[in-house]
Amino acid sequence: MSRTIVRAGAIAIAAIALLAVSALAFEWPADAGKFRYGFGTPRDGFLRGIEFGSNDGLALAADDGEMTFSAVGASLPGGYPLPGGSLIAVAHPADMMTIYAGLRPDSVSSYLKNVRKGDILGRSSSAGASRGATFYAFDARERRFINPLILMPTLIDDKPPVIRSVSLSMEGAETRLDQSKAVRQGSYYFLIDAYDSSPAGEASSPFDLRVLIDGSERERVVYDAAWASAGKANLFGGASRGEDSYLAGDGRIRLGPYSLSRGRVVISVAVSDYASNKREQTYSITVQ
Amino acid sequence: MGEVKGRRIAFSVLAVIVVILLYFFVFAEPLSPELSAIPKWKIDIAVGPGTAFDSADSASLAFAAGDRYGYYSFDGTVAFVAEIPGGAPVSDASYLYRASAAGSAGFMLKKPDDRTIAAIDAAYPFYTSGRLFSAQNDGTGVSAYDERGRKLWTYAFPCQLSAFSAGESLVVGGTVDGWLEGISPDGGRAFSFAPGGSRLPVILGLDVSRSGNWIAAVSGIDRQRLVVLGRGGTDFRVSSHRYLESDYREPVRVIVMDDERHVLYRRPDGIGVWSVDGSVDGLLPVKADDFDAAIDEATGVAYLSARRGNKSEIVAFRLPDTLLGRISLPDNCEYIRFSGSSAFVGGRTWLARFDFVEE
Structure with missing residues (x-):
């Protein structure tokens, strides 16, 4: 039983590693030094992306793509709240999507359609916001969030958990x-x-x-x-x-x-x- | 030669007169009675308690404009007006008051008469179609509550929601990756459907009919589509669809009218009118970034509140697309609701009612 689980895990990791290679590693969408909480951190639930700090940093497109959705304001038309006041989705090749939430509503570059890697999408939330801007990597083919660390340039880190x-x-x-x-x-x-x-x-x-x-x-x-x-x-x-x-x-x-x-x-x-x-x-x- | 020419001219004139007469007699339509808006009352409102009225009376109407919220009655009696940064979720039956106790992140669910119903432990509660929900803080989930504030169910979507709507027996979420997922009254999945048909999938707007039997959605990019799903047994099937000329990449308002037959949707050239079976394809020449609509069942007149920038107007029409009249509202109008043939409008400091009367 445990061997089966380990094998399934190994296959899943290999599949995600393959996806990481095929997705052409993303760039950090914000100053990596402001990376505050990683994938899986308990933030009133399992954090499915990476949360950045505030201080009005820029939020950049992680890769070339096309903006498919941008919303700002307190809620969507049906009343569903927009936590953080904004939501942007960018479609990339290989059925990958990046999703940016909690950018300052007055800073969102909603006029963009085609997006180039490094384009400014907005600014992170103002200091004092309960939650900073959050970046998500979503595999639209498998319909699952991927830990963005797998897709990003590796950070130098010598501190053990x-x-x-x-x-x-x-x-x-x-x-x-x-x-x-x-x-x-x-x-x-x-x-x-x-x-x-x-x-x-x-x-x-x-x-x-x-x-x-x-x-x-x-x-x-x-x-x-x-x-x-x-x-x-x-x-x-x-x-x-x-x-x-x-x-x-x-x-x-x-x-x-x-x-x-x-x-x-x-x-x-x-x-x-x-x-x-x-x-x-x-x-x-x-x-x- | 000249006589023949004169006869021809006389014959042509006669023919035109006959055609005009035929048009009036054969294709005659009764003129619709003129619709007038009769002002009933206008009041100034300020933060504080008003005149207490029986909250059990269904006449308590919720009010929200910017940071202010409260209740009033059909006759213009104000129960109270309160103010809190960001405003408060409010419905005709209850509202949510942010708990101020240290360490508390929740809300108190209260009746219009200020009696507390329950404590709600949720970061983002909201009302849709009079029902209480809360959103997950990353925008990928929703919880439903009953009228006593008890959590009924929680549903997790695969990714962030870009559209949401609730009927009496069905809740539907649309996702940024282009799927519609329906939730049944017990919190289970009722259906899952990807409209597809476009180069890039996304759900830009959706609405569920009051009965939960119809769902309309605007989806996709290149080309954008309007898709209507109808309940067929235990599942939902495409009832009708059409490709659109629009290229929206932002939330798009879609409304299934209470007649359960017509769908209104935002278009670059106005508000589109479509029927669930695809037999009607009309246009109301009303340009709006956002709108809401209601039908007066007694008269069959439909009313539209349309917003474009900081301008608002009320448009009266008969379905599908016969315009009856329109009224521009003041720039500081932040609140519009309809009840029968009455319209209630207001801002932070005022409320007014006028009734539409056919004369």
Whole structure:
């Protein structure tokens, strides 16, 4: 079963890597130094793009394409709000779309039709806005968001992610693994609080997360894609998970449940960022 | 020779007279009665409580203009007017008041008489067709609530919405990648449909009929299309469509009229009138960036509120496209609604009512 999942994951990653190559790597749509939150960061839900800081930076077209939609104002004609006051969609070759949300409404270049890489599309939200301008990469053929990091020029990053805590959760009771050496036998969810520092210094999401129990990989998620089917939000291209089950209410990552049998159990959590910097925490506990 | 020529001229004149007479007698149409707008009342409004009236009375009408919102009645009695930056979501049955408690990001759902119904934990609540919804903060999802503020369902779309509409039994979202997805009353997917037929897919505007049996959408770029879907058993099928001359890349207003037969849509040369079965293809010569429409079921007269820049006007017409008259509104008019043959208009500091009367 786990081999099948790993194989499916590998195929999905390969497919997305192929897409990245065929999509002719995008340019950063804003100053990469203002990249605040990455794909997967809990921002009242799983962030499906990259959020930039404010300070009135320019938002640029990530690639050549054609603007298919631009809206500014508080809402669409049917009343649906436009969070951030603006929305732009640009169609690119190979069925790729880039979507820009939350640009300052009075700055949006809605007159553009054909867009060249680097064209100014608008300015990011003014300082003080609750949410900065957000950039999304969307594969219209597969109808899923792609982690923009896969499509962008790589950033220099030598800082590994941080694992704040790993807890076991059963029926609402939590046990932090760094504060306890023994738990009762049973089926547990793992609640993982991990982040990777973004260029702007915020707690952003990691790219790859693995859980090993007694040296055996029990779970691996790669922050590569997010999609929806029949009204349900799903995450990741390989071992897909429902967003509701993956993100706990406080933003921690929830995996499992895993059955822990009596005896000594070694639990390892390994987290990597997109530049392959890795952090691993190992806990040894007694299951009674 | 000259006599023959004179006869021919006389015959031609006679023929023209006969044709004109025939036109009037054979193709005669009764003249429509003249439509007059009779002012009923105009009031100045200011932030604060007004005269309390029974909120159980269905006569409470919601009002919103810029940052101001409130309630009034048909006779011009104001229940209250309040002001909050950005305004407040408001419907005839309830409104949302932003909770100001520290750490609270939600809203209080209130009745027009200020009684609290429930707390709503949502960042972007809004009303459509009198129903309460909230949008997900990245624009890819919607949640529906009942009249008591209880969340009924949440639906996630594959990407950002570019159009949205709700009927009594159907909610439809249109996406920036060119799909329509319908949501059934239980929150499940009712249908999914890509109109296609254009070089670049996108949904620019849509509307669902009140019954939920018809959906009209403007979609695509190069060429743009108007597509009407009709309910057929448990699914929706294309009932009619036409290609358009427009090249919009922004939201486009589309309205399925309450007669469940006609569709109005924005065109560069006016407002297009189309019938759901494709048998009518007309044009109202009213240029508008945005508009709304209603029918007075008692008289069959339809009313249009059209906005272009900061100019607004009300246009009366008979479906499909017989113009009856139009009234320009002041530049500071931000609020227009119709009820039967009455029009209510207003701005931040005033409200007025006038009734259309056929004479």
